[in-house]
Amino acid sequence: MRFSFSRDWPPSLLLSLLSFFCSSPTGVGAFPTPVGLSLVARDTSSVNLLIDQDFPDPSIIQDTDGTWYAFAxxxxxxxxxxAQASTPSGPWSHLNQDVLSNTGTWTSNYSSWAPDVRMVAPGRxxxxxxxxxxxxxxxxxxxxxxxxxVLGPYDPAPTPFACPLKQGGAIDPAGFYDxxxxxxxxxYKVDGNAVGNGGYCNNGVAPFAPTPIMLQEVSVDDGVTKIGDAVEVLDRNQDADGPLVEAPxxxxxxxxxxxxxxxxxxxxHCFDSPGYTVSYATAASASGPYTRSPAGALIQTGDWNLTAPGGATAVDGEGYVVFHANCASGRCMFGAFFSMDGSAVVVGG
Structure with a gap:
């Protein structure tokens, strides 16, 4: 699951702008070492711990009054x-409330992952x-x-938005306004890991299942009515990604x-292994084709003394990114400044 970018809604709204629990072998030693894994720590002042408790797959949004909100x-x-803050870099206050107490009649109302909130119109x-x-x-x-x-209460739709069960279902949604x-x-990600053949994140044994990232156009007004069919923009590469790509x-x-x-x-790679990363690819249009960064992972284990960073969301133009990484409480939210050098993303200066 994100690094300079455009705002999520039309400019008139002034809003701007991520993993899942998959099975895997026990013990760090069971995980394959990803290609190019670096254990060289970077300047720790470039990255800050923002929420010191379990807060995985964070997304972030600024409301109309200027307050920032994060969801996890x-x-x-x-x-x-x-959680809420006056700026993306904090200080952040965790809110003692469940912003989606009812996840819908089609769900178990348990184990909800990777939320993403967008304001698609005034008051919606x-x-x-x-x-x-x-x-x-x-x-x-x-x-x-x-x-x-922004904090609800949220009223869930009676049926799923995307649910390709034969391919494993779907996870890790994220909105985008061009x-x-x-x-x-x-x-979103088609969750091929759920129908894999075992091993590393349940997709480490051949034949390997695809885990494509899909792009679905929706109504600009309501954010949920589909326009046309979803298109694939990226899928896993066995050498570069191991069992999956996710958190788009x-x-x-x-x-x-x-x-x-x-x-x-x-x-x-797998969210509970040291191989988990934040990576990126670039294209000339939203639907691709996308080219993976030749530099490899953007943030990986060892960078800034982090372990298993992932689930990232960029905010505020070429400015700030939040993501999770392992901590004593689980997966805490971290933040870092970033910029663009041409089409290359640079984190921490």
């Missing part, structure tokens, strides 16, 4: 966690999330819920000469 995967009694907020199926608890699918304020075209999209997020960067680069952020 279920932890403890809450289906979806929330949409939360995209991964919900566990009530009748097939081995699978998750993408749900949507709407509210009139300011250059006025079109709105939802990204997209942003658009416009250069001074008017050319644009679309950046697709994603994680690979």
């Amino acid at each position: 995967t279920a932890s403890g009694p809450r289906n979806i966690q929330a 907020y949409v939360m995209y999330y991964s919900g566990q199926l009530s009748n097939e608890t081995a699978y998750h699918c993408i749900g949507t819920a709407v509210a009139t304020s 300011v250059s075209t006025g079109r709105r999209y939802v990204l 997020e997209m942003f658009r960067v416009e250069a001074a000469n008017g050319t644009a680069t679309y950046v697709l952020l994603y994680s690979n």
